[in-house]
Amino acid sequence: MLFTPARINTLEVPNRFVRSATYDGGAEPGGIVSDWQMELYRALAQGGVGLIVSGIFHVTKDGRISPVQNGLFDDRFIPGLTRLAQAAHAQGAKLAVQLFHAGRETHRWKQYKGETASGPSALAEGQDPYFAGACLAMGEDDIWATVEAFGQAARRAKEAGCDGVQLHGAHAYLLAQFLSPQANRRQDAWGGGLEGRLRLHQEIYHAVRQQVGPDFPVMIKLGLADGFAGGLELAEGLEAASRLAALGFDAIEVSQGLRGAHYAETEFRDRIVKREREGYFRGWARQVKQHVAVPVMAVGGYRSLDLIQEVVASGDADFVALSRPLIREPDLVASWRAGEERRPTCISCNKCFENLLTGARLRCMVPMKGEALNRQ
Numbered sequence: 001m002l003f004t005p006a007r008i009n010t011l012e013v014p015n016r017f018v019r020s021a022t023y024d025g026g027a028e029p030g031g032i033v034s035d036w037q038m039e040l041y042r043a044l045a046q047g048g049v050g051l052i053v054s055g056i057f058h059v060t061k062d063g064r065i066s067p068v069q070n071g072l073f074d075d076r077f078i079p080g081l082t083r084l085a086q087a088a089h090a091q092g093a094k095l096a097v098q099l100f101h102a103g104r105e106t107h108r109w110k111q112y113k114g115e116t117a118s119g120p121s122a123l124a125e126g127q128d129p130y131f132a133g134a135c136l137a138m139g140e141d142d143i144w145a146t147v148e149a150f151g152q153a154a155r156r157a158k159e160a161g162c163d164g165v166q167l168h169g170a171h172a173y174l175l176a177q178f179l180s181p182q183a184n185r186r187q188d189a190w191g192g193g194l195e196g197r198l199r200l201h202q203e204i205y206h207a208v209r210q211q212v213g214p215d216f217p218v219m220i221k222l223g224l225a226d227g228f229a230g231g232l233e234l235a236e237g238l239e240a241a242s243r244l245a246a247l248g249f250d251a252i253e254v255s256q257g258l259r260g261a262h263y264a265e266t267e268f269r270d271r272i273v274k275r276e277r278e279g280y281f282r283g284w285a286r287q288v289k290q291h292v293a294v295p296v297m298a299v300g301g302y303r304s305l306d307l308i309q310e311v312v313a314s315g316d317a318d319f320v321a322l323s324r325p326l327i328r329e330p331d332l333v334a335s336w337r338a339g340e341e342r343r344p345t346c347i348s349c350n351k352c353f354e355n356l357l358t359g360a361r362l363r364c365m366v367p368m369k370g371e372a373l374n375r376q
C-alpha cells in the first residue's frame with residue numbers, strides 16, 4: 001500500500017512517502033538555489049520519496065532566519081527553483097515548496113543589526129519564556145504586505161514548475177505565532193478568539209489560490225498544539241484544521257505549534273530509538289483525519305517500516321513524512337521498496353539541527369559505520 005499512488009488535488013504522488021520540509025542552510029548567500037542543493041535534491045529524489053517538500057523559502061526579504069536560506073520574494077529566484085524542480089522530476093519525484101515567514105523569530109539575525117523583530121504582539125526581552133528576544137506588533141500594512149508576498153511566492157513556485165506549495169504553519173514561525181493565544185495577544189481582527197487568530201492563514205490561502213488557480217496543490221503544515229501548557233490547545237488546533245480544510249487547503253501535515261524549552265517539547269523529539277517513541281503525533285493525525293476530507297500527512301519520529309504501513313493502512317494518515325532519517329540515508333525509501341526491511345540508522349540526536357544553527361550546511365553528524373566524518 002505504501003508504494004501505491006495517491007492524489008493531492010490534481011497531483012498524483014507516486015507513493016505515500018514524503019520528505020518533510022528540512023532547512024539545509026545550503027543556498028547561495030542571498031538565497032538562490034546552489035549546486036550543492038541540486039545534488040541534495042537529486043539524491044532525495046533518487047532515494048525514492050514520492051513528494052519532496054523543500055526546506056523553508058522566505059517570502060519576504062526580511063522574514064528569514066539566515067542569509068543562506070532560500071528566498072522566493074523576487075522573480076530572480078525562479079530560474080534556480082526551476083532547476084530544482086527539474087532535478088526532482090528527472091527521478092520521478094514531485095516537489096512542493098515550503099513557503100515561510102519567521103515572524104518574531106527574525107530576531108536571531110535582526111538583533112545583530114540593532115533592529116527589532118516583528119510578530120503578532122509586542123514583547124519586551126525576557127517577557128516570554130518561549131521566545132528569546134523582543135518584538136514589535138505587526139501593523140495592518142505589514143500584515144497585508146505579508147499576505148501578498150505569500151501569494152506572489154506561490155505564483156513563482158508554480159512558474160518554476162513545482163508541483164505544489166506548503167505553507168509553514170508550525171514550529172514557532174509566523175503562522176504558528178498568530179494561531180497561538182500565548183504569542184498572539186492582539187485585540188483586533190487578527191487576534192482574540194480562534195476566528196481572529198486564524199485570519200492570517202485564511203487571507204494567505206485566498207491570496208495564494210488567486211495566484212495559482214484551483215488545480216494547484218496548496219497544502220499546510222499545521223501546528224495542532226503548542227509544546228507547553230498555556231499555549232494553543234489541541235481542541236482549537238483540530239478546529240483550525242477543520243476550518244482550513246473546508247476553506248480549500250488540499251492537504252494537512254500534522255505537527256506542533258510553538259516549541260517548549262526541551263527537545264521533548266518540540267517537533268523534533270530526540271532519542272527515537274525504540275518503536276514506542278516513534279510516531280509521536282500519530283494521535284493528532286488520526287483526529288485530524290476524522291475532522292477533514294483532504295489527505296493528511298503524519299510526521300514526527302517515524303522510523304519502522306511496519307509502523308508506517310500500519311499508520312497508512314489503519315487510515316490514520318494518507319502519507320507519512322520523514323526528515324532526519326533522510327538526512328543520513330536519502331536512499332532509505334528505495335531500499336525499503338527493494339525489500340530491505342531495516343530500521344534507519346538515524347538516532348535522532350538532533351546534532352544535525354544544532355550544527356545548522358552555527359551557519360553550517362545540513363549533514364548527519366554521526367559518522368557512518370567505518371567512515372570518518374567529512375567535515376567539509
Ligand SMILES: Cc1cc2nc3c(=O)[nH]c(=O)nc-3n(C[C@H](O)[C@H](O)[C@H](O)COP(=O)(O)O)c2cc1C
Pocket residue numbers: 020021022023024054055056098168170171221255267268269299300301302321322323324325350352353356362
Ligand atoms: C535539521 C532540521 C531541519 C528542519 N527544517 C524544517 C523546515 O525547514 N520546515 C519544517 O516544516 N520543518 C523542519 N524540520 C522539522 C521536520 O520537518 C520534522 O517535522 C521533524 O524533524 C520530525 O520528523 P522526523 O522525526 O522524521 O525528523 C526540520 C528538522 C530538522 C531536524
